[in-house]
Amino acid sequence: MTPIKIIITDDHSMVREGLKQLLELEGDIQVIGEANDGFECLKLINELKPDVVLLDINMPNCNGLEVLEILKKENRKEKILILTIHNEVEYLLKAVEIGISGYVLKDSESAVLKKAIFSVNNGETFIQPSLTPLLNQKLYQNNLSIDDETDLLTKRELEVLKLLAEGLFNKEIAYKLSISEKTVKNHVSNIFKKISVSDRTQAAVYAIKNNIVELS
Template identity: 30%
Template sequence: MIRVLLVDDQQLVRMGLRMLFESSGDVEVVGEAGGGADAVRLVDDLIPDVVLMDLRMPGLDGVAATRRITAARPATRVLALTTFDDDENLYAVLNAGACGFLVKDTPPAELLDAVRRAADGDRAFSRSALARIVERAVTHVPAGEPPPLPITRREREVLALVGAGLSNPEIAERLSLGVTTVKTHVASVMAKTGCANRIRLAVLAVEHGLA
């Protein structure tokens, strides 16, 4: 069971998230906080696996709270969930130690997938945020022909969709596969290419003209 702490200054948002997670079967909401200071305190008390963190809150904001939480408890994963999809918030919270950045209009299935991936040690981003990160990363890649990819045709299809920012459930639906099968393909591509996370996979897909 994945233990999640919800941090948002809007009670209705927290209520909706709690309903979503409690219906999942594998995610347990262990606490709620209406601000950053309460979140820092509750992480020490509850030791959640994942903190779903709003960014703009009165008092201690989400970026500062993320920095304190990740410094004190590196094993706790912090996922930013915000209305403000801009580079200022994106890179500020990533520099503070967050493992992902999602916007609040993220579909429920994609949000659940992001929490599961975060708990597994992966990173998770909304499609628009991932595109900006990849674009910035690709501009620093040396010019030249990339080496051939040692992956299968199906793995190339999965890699292309990862590069397009699709979540595992979306890839499964697009390719008519099970989510577990998609996870297996993603793990295989990571192992074969040495990519440690989905950001590197997405950059790889762009470098090879797959996305």
């Protein structure tokens, strides 16, 4: 199995060193670069072309959200996983609006971080489970407008979108709906096109905005 290539971006060298040792223990993840600020992160991404970028929010020169905005404008293919101390829903909401692959808190267990890395590398979205209800509630409170594209989705696509927004992976959706994983991937691709989103996080936000998935 080819290890997942990642870049760690954090302005604390001890944090980077600890993460590197932790993530490389089993040989399935390889840290190919470390950056101590946003500018260095952007430089290393261009040079090393990682699979996944671990990105802190609080950094000098160019913070994590600014880096995220730059990468999204450039339409980069690297998966961006925010790793932060911020558990305030406003930070998560901003990151989701810009477009992230995942959001994990620094006090999470190592197993959660590794699951997040593997999930985003596989094209899934991973949001810290404890933050999902807060995100849903915030979106509900914002009373965001309903989008017309919902009428374009088939009944099956609505079912897939609902399960996607509830955090299920493609394999789990396939099992739940008794269809193949390949069929799920095709549905997800069609959904993205119809509702004009580029990733699973944005699709989940769309589902919440349009009451396709209920608040828990």
